[in-house]
Amino acid sequence: RKGNVIVTGASSGLGLATAKALAETGRWNVIMACRDFLKAEKAAKSAGMAKESYQVMHLDLASLDSVRQFVKNFRQSGLPLDVLVCNAAVYFPTAKEPTYTADGFEMSVGVNHLGHFLLARELLEDLKASDYPARRLIIVGSITGTTRTRCIPSIEAHPLTRASPCVLPGAPGNTNTLAGNIPPKANLGDLRGLAGGLNGLGGSTMIDGGEFDGAKAYKDSKVCNMLTMQEFHRRYHEETGVTFASLYPGCIATTGLFREHVALFRLLFPPFQKYITKGFVSEEEAGKRLAQVVSDPSLTKSGVYWSWNSNSASFENQLSEEASDPEKAQRLWQLSEKLVGLA
Numbered sequence: 027r028k029g030n031v032i033v034t035g036a037s038s039g040l041g042l043a044t045a046k047a048l049a050e051t052g053r054w055n056v057i058m059a060c061r062d063f064l065k066a067e068k069a070a071k072s073a074g075m076a077k078e079s080y081q082v083m084h085l086d087l088a089s090l091d092s093v094r095q096f097v098k099n100f101r102q103s104g105l106p107l108d109v110l111v112c113n114a115a116v117y118f119p120t121a122k123e124p125t126y127t128a129d130g131f132e133m134s135v136g137v138n139h140l141g142h143f144l145l146a147r148e149l150l151e152d153l154k155a156s157d158y159p160a161r162r163l164i165i166v167g168s169i170t171g172t173t174r175t176r177c178i179p180s181i182e183a184h185p186l187t188r189a190s191p192c193v194l195p196g197a198p199g200n201t202n203t204l205a206g207n208i209p210p211k212a213n214l215g216d217l218r219g220l221a222g223g224l225n226g227l228g229g230s231t232m233i234d235g236g237e238f239d240g241a242k243a244y245k246d247s248k249v250c251n252m253l254t255m256q257e258f259h260r261r262y263h264e265e266t267g268v269t270f271a272s273l274y275p276g277c278i279a280t281t282g283l284f285r286e287h288v289a290l291f292r293l294l295f296p297p298f299q300k301y302i303t304k305g306f307v308s309e310e311e312a313g314k315r316l317a318q319v320v321s322d323p324s325l326t327k328s329g330v331y332w333s334w335n336s337n338s339a340s341f342e343n344q345l346s347e348e349a350s351d352p353e354k355a356q357r358l359w360q361l362s363e364k365l366v367g368l369a
């Protein structure tokens with residue numbers, strides 16, 4: 027039978043390119059889990075995806091009710107679940123004030139981490155129940171939180187790239203690259219803001235308890251994604267045989283992720299990536315990379331953070347100190363469970 031893969035945020039950018047790459051193999055039925063049903067249908071059509079290769083199901087990660095409803099709808103479809111790809115994300119680099127999910131969490135961490143955390147926890151049962159030989163749970167990471175980068179440090183320090191999520195590792199513990207020390211750096215601190223509910227009501231909207239900073243909130247959320255993947259691996263890999271993986275697909279400077287950025291940045295960022303840092307990958311190439319993590323029989327190792335070198339060969343990347351801290355991962359897991367109503 028065909029494999030069934032859920033891809034969140036498959037209506038644009040990396041998610042759409044991945045959905046298309048998988049659909050084209052003829053071996054996958056892609057469930058496009060999207061907040062805008064019509065946009066996703068149109069995107070699939072204009073990408074040339076064959077009607078029988080996909081279906082769109084509504085999922086708004088900015089609402090825990092919507093996540094639970096999605097899980098119900100998916101189960102009602104009667105399809106087994108073989109691979110889950112947590113890909114969707116929002117990024118608000120220029121926001122002066124936080125925005126909030128339906129449950130009152132700061133939006134970047136609420137969507138990128140907490141919505142996906144609930145989704146992945148719920149759907150683990152379905153992955154367990156599948157008879158597919160290579161069941162996988164993939165959470166898209168970012169270069170934030172890695173120790174190695176293909177970008178040139180002196181270029182990364184350029185003010186134009188300062189708020190970019192991908193040229194700028196900005197990770198705590200990432201002290202072996204100059205860029206790792208350029209603010210805003212990801213830093214979850216002692217998670218006091220998360221413990222306080224991340225809603226600004228008497229506490230902070232930032233995980234570390236600090237002042238709101240949209241670019242940092244995105245980077246923090248990506249560190250959460252990578253910690254979550256590893257905690258899943260530690261808790262469930264042996265018991266379930268499910269492969270847990272994360273990846274940095276490369277800097278895809280053309281996607282909608284940069285839609286909130288200032289116009290000049292949006293104009294200059296793609297050529298800057300292409301010709302100067304050479305970190306640029308097309309959406310199509312990035313989609314193939316993620317599709318490889320979904321389906322390549324050689325990428326079955328669990329707990330791995332995949333990256334690609336300039337020849338497009340995959341390798342196991344190293345995570346920064348914070349993004350690989352098991353105690354932090356466990357605390358993040360417990361606090362996230364409380365916030366999404368699992369504990």
Ligand code: NDP
Binds near residue numbers: 065284
């Ligand atoms: P896009 O903005 O193109 O895609 C993001 C997707 O997430 C869209 O489909 C969007 O839906 C969806 N989404 C946003 N909010 C929600 C929500 N509340 N519920 C459901 N879906 C939602 O960005 P990219 O393709 O670049 O990003 C995809 C992933 O790649 C992210 O995890 C990002 O962190 C990661 N990444 C990207 C890099 C890059 O250089 N672009 C580099 C490293 C990692 P809609 O179409 O309705 O807006």
